[in-house]
Amino acid sequence: MTATGPGPVAVVDGATVRYKTLVALDGVRAEFHTGTTALLGPNGAGKTTLLSLLSTARQPHEGTVSLLGEPVRGRSGTRRVRERIGVLPQSFGYYPRFTVREFVEYAAWLRKVPAGERRARVTEALRLVELEKYADRRMGALSGGMLRRAGIAQAVVNRPALVLLDEPTVGLDPAQRVGFRALIRDLGERSAVVMSTHLAEDVAHVCDRVHVLLEGRMRFTGSAADLCARAADHDGAALDGPAVEAGYLAVVAEQAEGNGVPA
Structure with a gap:
């Protein structure tokens, strides 16, 4: 994968997004470096x-x-940087009769990987996700865990600097989640990986940094250890539950108290 250097791979500076009268993001600032960053927060x-x-x-x-x-x-600037991004949506479309290799080759074509490099890039991506021996299996015949791995392969076939994962372990059984976390950690060695998740357990095992979003605003930014350190209520008593989850609940409670809502 492409080295990205010591600086931030992506920077969001004061971003506000509105859907009619709803403010979805309100002045959000965040930096994303090589490594794995979690976006943690409730629905909405x-x-x-x-x-x-x-x-x-x-x-x-x-x-x-x-x-x-x-x-x-601008259109040209957007098209240029898009070639450095890989995306795995929570639900992604695929033609069930495509083989795994054909699916990843199609993604390489869409992302403008040069024709002379596509075969090698597809092989590289399949090797990364340990699907080489399943390259000729049809997508419609894959298990849920293998489908997620094929999704990662299509996301990284262009050697992206930035990889975006939306709820990547939802629907996987515990053994599949363990294997998938190892894959995400490996991706974070070479790219800036941004993972949206509801699962505090994934954050604890995978992520270098955490951003907590609440009601469209960034309420916490720091390491997973920093979030764990917030795992106390306003009286200083430890919250129950796993440390990352407890730290997240502490941030939520602080925000509720700030809004005048009983925690």
Whole structure:
């Protein structure tokens, strides 16, 4: 995968997004470096909207988004940076009669991987997700875990600097989740991986940094250890539950108290 250097791979600066009267993101600022970053928050917090900004599918009404120091704006600029991004949606479409190899080759073509490099890139992506021996199996015959791996292969076939994962372990059994976490950690060695999730357990095992979004605003940014350190209520008593989950609940409680809502 492409080395990205010591600086941030992606920067969101003061991004605001509105859907009619709903403010989905409100002045959000965040940096994403090589490694794995979690977007943690409840439904409607703005996680998917933030991913859509990072994927260039949407542009903010206010603020800016940049990738590798290049602002994402205008048709030509958007097209240029899009070639450095890989995306795995929570639900992704595929033609069931495609083989795994054909599916990843099609993704390589869409992302403008040069024709002379496609075969090698597809082999590289399948090797990364340990699907080489299943390359000729039809997509419609894959298990849920193997489908997710094929989804990762299509997301990284262009050697992206930024990989966006939306709820990547939802629907996987415990053994599949363990294997998938190892794959995500490996991706974070070479790219900036941004993972939207509801699962605090995934954050604890995979992520270097955590952003907590609540009601469209960034309420916490720090390491997983920093979030665990928030695992106390306003009286200083430890919250029950796993440390990352307890830290997240502490942030939610602090926000509720700030809004005058009993926690």
